[in-house]
Amino acid sequence: MTEFLQQLINGLAFGSILALIALGYTMVYGILRFINFAHGDVFMLGAFAGFYLAPKIARVLPTPSIGSGLAVLFAAMLICAAIGVVIERFAYRPLRGRPKLTVLITAIGVSLFLEYTGQFVFGAAPKSFPRLIPDYPIAHVGGLSVTSDQIIVLSVTGLLLVALRFIVLKTKIGMAMRALSFNPEAAALMGVNTDIVISFTFALGSALAAAAGILFAINYPAIDPLMGILPGLKAFVAAVLGGIGNLPGAVLGGLIIGVTEAFVSGYISSTYRDAIAFGVLILILLVKPSGLLGKKEVEKV
Amino acid sequence: MLELRNLTASYGAITALHGISLSVPPGRIVTLIGANGAGKTTTLKAISGLLRARRGEILYDGKNIAGLPTHQIVKLGLSHVPEGRMIFVNLTVMENLQMGAYLQKDRQAIQRELDYVFATFPRLQERRQQIAGTLSGGEQQMLAIGRALMSKPKFLMLDEPSLGLAPLLVKTIFEKIIEINRQQGITILLVEQNANLALEVSHSGYVLETGKITLQGDSAALRRNPQVRSAYLGG
Ligand SMILES: Nc1ncnc2c1ncn2[C@@H]1O[C@H](COP(=O)(O)OP(=O)(O)OP(=O)(O)O)[C@@H](O)[C@H]1O
Ligand SMILES: [Mg+2]
Numbered sequence: 057m058t059e060f061l062q063q064l065i066n067g068l069a070f071g072s073i074l075a076l077i078a079l080g081y082t083m084v085y086g087i088l089r090f091i092n093f094a095h096g097d098v099f100m101l102g103a104f105a106g107f108y109l110a111p112k113i114a115r116v117l118p119t120p121s122i123g124s125g126l127a128v129l130f131a132a133m134l135i136c137a138a139i140g141v142v143i144e145r146f147a148y149r150p151l152r153g154r155p156k157l158t159v160l161i162t163a164i165g166v167s168l169f170l171e172y173t174g175q176f177v178f179g180a181a182p183k184s185f186p187r188l189i190p191d192y193p194i195a196h197v198g199g200l201s202v203t204s205d206q207i208i209v210l211s212v213t214g215l216l217l218v219a220l221r222f223i224v225l226k227t228k229i230g231m232a233m234r235a236l237s238f239n240p241e242a243a244a245l246m247g248v249n250t251d252i253v254i255s256f257t258f259a260l261g262s263a264l265a266a267a268a269g270i271l272f273a274i275n276y277p278a279i280d281p282l283m284g285i286l287p288g289l290k291a292f293v294a295a296v297l298g299g300i301g302n303l304p305g306a307v308l309g310g311l312i313i314g315v316t317e318a319f320v321s322g323y324i325s326s327t328y329r330d331a332i333a334f335g336v337l338i339l340i341l342l343v344k345p346s347g348l349l350g351k352k353e354v355e356k357v
Numbered sequence: 358m359l360e361l362r363n364l365t366a367s368y369g370a371i372t373a374l375h376g377i378s379l380s381v382p383p384g385r386i387v388t389l390i391g392a393n394g395a396g397k398t399t400t401l402k403a404i405s406g407l408l409r410a411r412r413g414e415i416l417y418d419g420k421n422i423a424g425l426p427t428h429q430i431v432k433l434g435l436s437h438v439p440e441g442r443m444i445f446v447n448l449t450v451m452e453n454l455q456m457g458a459y460l461q462k463d464r465q466a467i468q469r470e471l472d473y474v475f476a477t478f479p480r481l482q483e484r485r486q487q488i489a490g491t492l493s494g495g496e497q498q499m500l501a502i503g504r505a506l507m508s509k510p511k512f513l514m515l516d517e518p519s520l521g522l523a524p525l526l527v528k529t530i531f532e533k534i535i536e537i538n539r540q541q542g543i544t545i546l547l548v549e550q551n552a553n554l555a556l557e558v559s560h561s562g563y564v565l566e567t568g569k570i571t572l573q574g575d576s577a578a579l580r581r582n583p584q585v586r587s588a589y590l591g592g
Contacts, residue, residue, distance in 0.1 A: 231452055
């Protein structure tokens with residue numbers, strides 16, 4: 057039982073990180089109907105933004121502390137939001153209305169560009185991520201060990217999800233996002249500047265990816281320019297699993313993959329861990345091709 | 358209010374409008390009739406900027422708006438109820454109406470418009486929390502018109518408001534259209550398959566055939582015109 061709970065908590069922590077990344081894939085898909093394959097690299101940039109910001113923030117705020125941790129988190133989110141807007145503006149917007157394959161190949165190009173530029177600028181060797189938040193001792197109840205870092209991951213994710221839900225459901229721009237994802241022409245007829253809403257969507261998705269990058273680096277403190285590839289791929293799988301275009305689906309998909317991975321590596325063998333996401337995906341798509349919470353409309357990328 | 362001069366529009370290699378000219382004076386209802394595929398929807402799309410005009414001018418209040426993005430045209434007080442309604446099926450009735458008022462900042466003005474829309478279409482008020490996709494066809498048409506009114510337009514374009522509605526409901530919708538024109542002073546460009554009804558409610562009309570204006574004039578005169586009678590009014 058303890059072992060079970062332990063794996064569940066480990067899985068939920070990693071799953072929340074995947075969920076945050078998956079939201080960006082699914083939001084962009086919902087609005088532009090394309091998969092932004094560079095999204096995993098924005099996650100990587102989030103971690104590196106944190107890496108370079110941490111010493112600067114340490115000069116003004118006591119570090120490690122909750123305050124400095126949050127400051128690094130928000131600053132990295134802002135930086136990546138800007139990066140996301142720039143990527144959309146210069147790589148994707150000129151291709152609007154072009155065949156999907158063109159945009160898809162461009163996205164892969166942007167991804168490779170970010171990875172190689174990352175290796176060039178940051179260096180290819182892994183860097184150790186500084187401790188932003190003190191490692192609070194958490195009571196070990198009956199052999200169960202929950203780290204404070206895991207609690208931070210879960211609570212930050214929870215807060216971000218509440219904030220996202222508020223933005224999407226209760227604000228004007230959120231309503232415009234939903235309207236646009238249903239019908240861009242009709243949204244334009246309401247006076248919505250679709251370019252601004254698309255930029256905003258990229259900003260939002262990239263900020264969440266940055267948060268995921270920081271949370272990931274807090275838990276697995278070795279970061280390198282290729283660190284976005286695998287989590288990015290798994291998060292993409294999570295988004296498809298939950299039903300691409302569906303926000304709660306992305307979260308659900310992320311958590312399912314995180315938890316399944318934890319159970320498989322805990323009970324069976326960690327050798328298979330990275331293949332799990334894909335196994336789960338195939339299994340669920342066989343039963344429900346549009347994903348767990350997806351609607352019928354299926355569009356191939 | 359609105360004047361088209363020699364407007365040409367095309368979809369890729371297919372030219373759908375071959376230099377049409379028409380004029381909609383302020384305060385009037387002008388109708389555009391024509392067979393399927395004549396280019397009526399294309400004309401409205403070109404005016405609201407959903408389709409870029411190839412050539413020609415679109416003068417709105419004397420200003421050429423050809424080439425402006427849709428959201429800027431809408432800001433000038435133009436509202437377009439598109440063919441097939443295009444309501445946001447995933448949003449509630451209320452959210453659809455709020456989307457209509459997207460450019461309005463003044464809360465009191467929005468509330469006034471909302472009151473007017475609910476007074477015009479009481480059915481929408483009863484269903485305001487309902488997901489718009491679950492409304493009946495007629496209710497969706499009411500919502501599409503109501504949503505367009507929320508922006509407090511000066512100029513309203515309606516693309517086949519009678520499509521797919523039962524005769525009684527068509528009558529109601531057309532009564533509302535006249536009311537909107539008379540009471541609110543909104544200028545209307547009406548596209549209709551139902552030529553009889555369209556010519557009845559409008560002041561003047563244009564007949565469009567394969568992308569060209571072939572007839573124009575007072576609605577009353579058009580109704581008497583033998584060509585119009587045989588082609589569009591069933592003899
Ligand atoms: N998206 C499109 N791509 C290519 N051709 C189009 C497109 N939309 C319309 N057309 C063509 O342009 C012409 C005019 O179409 P339009 O929709 O304006 O007709 P309409 O008068 O509104 O007809 P209806 O009464 O059936 O709605 C038609 O020949 C149509 O096939
Ligand atoms: Mg039409």
